[in-house]
Amino acid sequence: MPRSRACPACGHDTAGTPPRIEPHYGWTIVDCAGCGRAIQTSRRPAFVDWWRSVRRWRDALIVLVLQLNATCFSIFMIAAASLGLHRSLASYSADPYTLFMLAGTSADPAKGASFLRRVSTWPESGHFPILMSLVGMSGFAGIWIGAMLRHCRPGRAWAVISLLALLATQGVALVRWVFDVSVRPAGAPPWADAFGSGVIAAAASVLVALAIPVGIGAGLVLREGRKLVFQTLVRRARRRRLR
Numbered sequence: 001m002p003r004s005r006a007c008p009a010c011g012h013d014t015a016g017t018p019p020r021i022e023p024h025y026g027w028t029i030v031d032c033a034g035c036g037r038a039i040q041t042s043r044r045p046a047f048v049d050w051w052r053s054v055r056r057w058r059d060a061l062i063v064l065v066l067q068l069n070a071t072c073f074s075i076f077m078i079a080a081a082s083l084g085l086h087r088s089l090a091s092y093s094a095d096p097y098t099l100f101m102l103a104g105t106s107a108d109p110a111k112g113a114s115f116l117r118r119v120s121t122w123p124e125s126g127h128f129p130i131l132m133s134l135v136g137m138s139g140f141a142g143i144w145i146g147a148m149l150r151h152c153r154p155g156r157a158w159a160v161i162s163l164l165a166l167l168a169t170q171g172v173a174l175v176r177w178v179f180d181v182s183v184r185p186a187g188a189p190p191w192a193d194a195f196g197s198g199v200i201a202a203a204a205s206v207l208v209a210l211a212i213p214v215g216i217g218a219g220l221v222l223r224e225g226r227k228l229v230f231q232t233l234v235r236r237a238r239r240r241r242l243r
């Protein structure tokens with residue numbers, strides 16, 4: 001049953017009368033059968049020309065593709081940097097797995113001191129840029145989430161990106177294990193790769209979370225800036241009209 005739609009002039013119920021689209025602005029209009037008055041039925045205009053709707057779809061699609069690209073890019077860059085860092089640290093026997101084994105098997109302070117020495121000399125290994133790229137990508141992802149993905153809740157976007165980065169890291173660790181190109185030390189169990197890379201990926205997700213407030217701040221500044229520009233444009237247009 002159609003909703004009742006009384007004519008404001010004569011009270012005739014125009015429900016069920018198919019509306020027509022007014023050609024200039026695109027309002028949907030019903031012509032009252034009682035008094036002939038044109039009644040506007042929707043608050044928003046329908047698309048008059050299809051080109052305008054194509055343009056809107058095109059703009060929405062461009063934004064969507066850009067967001068998808070930036071999200072996938074940050075996920076895979078975080079995963080790649082985590083794996084690279086793990087590989088580099090493992091070649092130095094200074095990766096999370098070695099620390100885990102050290103904590104689990106011996107409380108020998110000499111071994112602990114030698115681990116710390118290996119970690120402290122690692123920056124000289126020439127692989128320091130990998131750490132910087134991990135920090136940089138995590139920061140980018142956090143700022144991106146804060147500034148651009150606020151509409152889908154920062155916490156949820158963070159959880160999704162962290163989970164996918166972790167899954168990508170674990171996927172590569174699995175491939176390494178299957179094809180026997182592991183970086184784990186001799187005698188270490190098969191999960192040593194997954195553990196080491198997983199810890200670094202988890203640390204990266206903490207960096208992402210820390211950068212989210214920076215992104216939220218940047219997004220607010222951007223929005224205020226856009227508002228200022230828009231206000232200036234409106235003021236200028238008004239002045240022009242008054243002249």
Ligand SMILES: [Zn+2]
Nearest residue numbers: 007010032035
């Ligand atoms: Zn009427």
